[in-house]
Amino acid sequence: xxxxxxxxxxxxxxxxxxxxxxxxxxxxxxxxxxxxxxxxxxxxxxxxxxxxxxxxxxxxxxxxxxxxxxxxxxxxxxxxxxxxxxxxxxxxxxxxxxxxxxxxxxxxxxxxxxxxxxxxxxxxxxxxxxxxxxxxxxxxxxxxxxxxxxxxxxxxxxxxxxxxxxxxxxxxxxxxxxxxxxxxxxxxxxxxxxxxxxxxxxxxxxxxxxxxxxxxxxxxxxxxxxxxxxxxxxxxxxxxxxxxxxxxxxxxxxxxxxxxxxxxxxxxxxxxxxxxxxxxxxxxxxxxxxxxxxxxxxxxxxxxxxxxxxxxxxxxxxxxxxxxxxxxxxxxxxxxxxxxxxxxxxxxxxxxxxxxxxxxxxx
Amino acid sequence: xxxxxxxxxxxxxxxxxxxxxxxxxxxxxxxxxxxxxxxxxxxxxxxxxxxxxxxxxxxxxxxxxxxxxxxxxxxxxxxxxxxxxxxxxxxxxxxxxxxxxxxxxxxxxxxxxxxxxxxxxxxxxxxxxxxxxxxxxxxxxxxxxxxxxxxxxxxxxxxxxxxxxxxxxxxxxxxxxxxxxxxxxxxxxxxxxxxxxxxxxxxxxxxxxxxxxxxxxxxxxxxxxxxxxxxxxxxxxxxxxxxxxxxxxxxxxxxxxxxxxxxxxxxxxxxxxxxx
Ligand SMILES: Nc1ncnc2c1ncn2[C@@H]1O[C@H](COP(=O)(O)OP(=O)(O)OP(=O)(O)O)[C@@H](O)[C@H]1O
Ligand SMILES: [Mg+2]
Numbered sequence: 173x174x175x176x177x178x179x180x181x182x183x184x185x186x187x188x189x190x191x192x193x194x195x196x197x198x199x200x201x202x203x204x205x206x207x208x209x210x211x212x213x214x215x216x217x218x219x220x221x222x223x224x225x226x227x228x229x230x231x232x233x234x235x236x237x238x239x240x241x242x243x244x245x246x247x248x249x250x251x252x253x254x255x256x257x258x259x260x261x262x263x264x265x266x267x268x269x270x271x272x273x274x275x276x277x278x279x280x281x282x283x284x285x286x287x288x289x290x291x292x293x294x295x296x297x298x299x300x301x302x303x304x305x306x307x308x309x310x311x312x313x314x315x316x317x318x319x320x321x322x323x324x325x326x327x328x329x330x331x332x333x334x335x336x337x338x339x340x341x342x343x344x345x346x347x348x349x350x351x352x353x354x355x356x357x358x359x360x361x362x363x364x365x366x367x368x369x370x371x372x373x374x375x376x377x378x379x380x381x382x383x384x385x386x387x388x389x390x391x392x393x394x395x396x397x398x399x400x401x402x403x404x405x406x407x408x409x410x411x412x413x414x415x416x417x418x419x420x421x422x423x424x425x426x427x428x429x430x431x432x433x434x435x436x437x438x439x440x441x442x443x444x445x446x447x448x449x450x451x452x453x454x455x456x457x458x459x460x461x462x463x464x465x466x467x468x469x470x471x472x473x474x475x476x477x478x479x480x481x482x483x484x485x486x487x488x489x490x491x492x493x494x495x496x497x498x499x500x501x502x503x504x505x506x507x508x509x510x511x512x513x514x515x516x517x518x519x520x521x522x523x524x525x526x527x528x529x530x531x532x533x534x535x
Numbered sequence: 536x537x538x539x540x541x542x543x544x545x546x547x548x549x550x551x552x553x554x555x556x557x558x559x560x561x562x563x564x565x566x567x568x569x570x571x572x573x574x575x576x577x578x579x580x581x582x583x584x585x586x587x588x589x590x591x592x593x594x595x596x597x598x599x600x601x602x603x604x605x606x607x608x609x610x611x612x613x614x615x616x617x618x619x620x621x622x623x624x625x626x627x628x629x630x631x632x633x634x635x636x637x638x639x640x641x642x643x644x645x646x647x648x649x650x651x652x653x654x655x656x657x658x659x660x661x662x663x664x665x666x667x668x669x670x671x672x673x674x675x676x677x678x679x680x681x682x683x684x685x686x687x688x689x690x691x692x693x694x695x696x697x698x699x700x701x702x703x704x705x706x707x708x709x710x711x712x713x714x715x716x717x718x719x720x721x722x723x724x725x726x727x728x729x730x731x732x733x734x735x736x737x738x739x740x741x742x743x744x745x746x747x748x749x750x751x752x753x754x755x756x757x758x759x760x761x762x763x764x765x766x767x768x769x770x771x772x773x774x775x776x777x778x779x780x781x782x783x784x785x786x787x788x789x790x791x792x793x794x795x796x797x798x799x800x801x802x803x804x805x806x807x808x809x810x811x
Binding site: 219223224243244245246249250251252253255256257259260261262270271274275347 | 700701702705706707708709710711712716721724725727750
């Protein structure tokens with residue numbers, strides 16, 4: 173079951189325009205993740221695919237058939253709601269069976285599907301309990317079991333893990349991923365958690381500011397973000413974005429900050445002003461005397477296997493660097509910060525431009 | 536609980552004394568009534584309330600000499616039908632106000648509420664004319680039809696339905712449940728505490744009707760209990776007070792059952808986990 177969005181648009185009313193020109197192709201059996209900050213319209217988009225919210229303009233196709241006017245039922249999908257939407261008056265077993273019975277499946281078929289689904293989410297022992305007698309994670313799994321038991325091939329999930337604690341979230345992440353693979357579901361998964369997106373998705377759609385910012389595989393999104401927003405959304409600690417200028421003497425040379433660092437390009441620098449993006453683990457830091465230094469250490473955080481160093485360049489820009497192992501710096505110790513070989517370049521509108529850095533660094 | 540435990544002793548004593556006095560005031564008449572129902576009428580007439588001639592004779596007499604069974608049957612029938620009808624019609628109209636989108640929904644609801652401002656006494660004359668014109672005087676229908684639905688019930692259930700999470704409706708839409716299925720399989724069980732509350736309220740309301748049946752019934756065949764009691768008292772030339780007390784006690788029993796059962800359900804439902 174493939175899903176395709178063509179120039180989908182949603183205005184709740186004249187003032188609240190939520191989404192514009194959203195286009196995407198979701199292949200059969202794909203794990204498709206929609207991410208974005210709170211309020212960017214992720215749930216709205218999901219609900220439009222489900223048919224719960226009308227579409228202002230554009231087309232939603234399922235299996236190449238326009239479904240704009242189709243009621244939710246006819247779209248043959250299941251949805252896992254953020255708050256689970258379990259029926260408190262039914263047992264776990266009946267909760268899972270409810271939709272199947274409503275779809276008038278035969279009794280033996282219902283039995284099989286429900287039992288299998290409960291086994292898959294490890295809830296067989298709890299099948300006679302009421303939802304209120306379950307923990308948050310178990311309720312979550314009941315909601316998942318409903319999706320698993322359904323005969324629909326498309327499953328929509330709206331931040332299904334947001335209410336769980338960190339450990340359970342990691343476990344459920346794997347369970348959902350395995351289930352999706354095992355059942356070959358076409359899964360559209362909404363989250364605002366970049367880690368969930370990176371670890372589970374075949375493709376990620378990044379939404380912000382009413383528009384699709386980028387669609388791509390996790391690797392593409394991380395390595396080749398379309399713009400500063402995407403670059404900043406993925407990766408912890410956040411990527412460093414620093415202003416850079418074309419050097420007056422050499423048009424291949426970029427100076428970063430107030431001449432704190434220099435980057436030589438293979439081609440001419442296309443504009444007077446640019447911004448460069450450096451992942452924190454692409455920065456190298458060495459101790460330097462105050463003449464040689466281009467930054468001072470503000471703070472360090474030791475995480476066990478690595479150390480995050482917060483430093484301020486002479487230009488006043490703050491940078492974050494991740495160094496392996498334990499590194500000790502004094503506060504305000506002068507250091508020399510250098511950029512590694514993987515750099516991202518953004519124009520003044522925040523769009524990424526494809527430039528390549530020359531191998532040898534002219535420091 | 537903690538608050539009570541921390542109170543100083545004198546204050547505690549004062550609290551309990553007050554509580555005991557209030558209990559006595561509230562329960563007193565009830566207990567006196569129950570007590571006198573066990574005494575022979577002769578003793579009551581003489582004012583000998585502390586007599587020890589206790590027996591259940593009054594109760595036996597009540598069942599044998601008066602149409603109390605007929606009255607009880609009438610009331611049970613009327614109250615049960617009224618309760619069921621109110622549950623069905625109020626829940627359906629509340630459903631419409633919450634889950635159906637139609638033009639004029641708000642206005643209609645306000646009109647509905649406005650009828651709540653009108654006391655029943657003000658409606659009695661037009662209602663009486665209507666019932667009379669329909670030829671329903673002195674029938675069960677006269678006592679049931681005007682109470683088939685109630686604005687209060689609709690209002691109460693609407694509030695309860697509004698508390699349901701939207702996702703339940705949306706999940707039902709995805710499963711393809713129609714309005715009637717959603718109403719019957721999800722809305723009704725989800726709101727059963729409110730329904731029980733309304734049911735108990737409706738039942739007691741019907742059971743304790745007095746003014747309306749007094750106007751519309753003329754024979755014991757249809758007379759409900761409250762009016763039956765009055766009838767007993769006025770019919771007997773010699774007032775057998777012991778027996779009348781016994782009938783009164785019998786009449787109260789269903790009320791107590793409804794309250795106890797209702798309270799049990801109400802308590803069990805209070806801490807029911809909703810969605811999350
Ligand atoms: N029924 C509605 N009427 C009007 N505006 C709405 C409605 N539902 C959502 N919105 C608005 O649309 C925008 C997007 O909402 P949406 O729920 O899709 O965000 P989201 O990306 O899911 O956010 P979150 O991560 O917090 O769940 C918000 O600004 C919200 O205020
Ligand atoms: Mg949302």
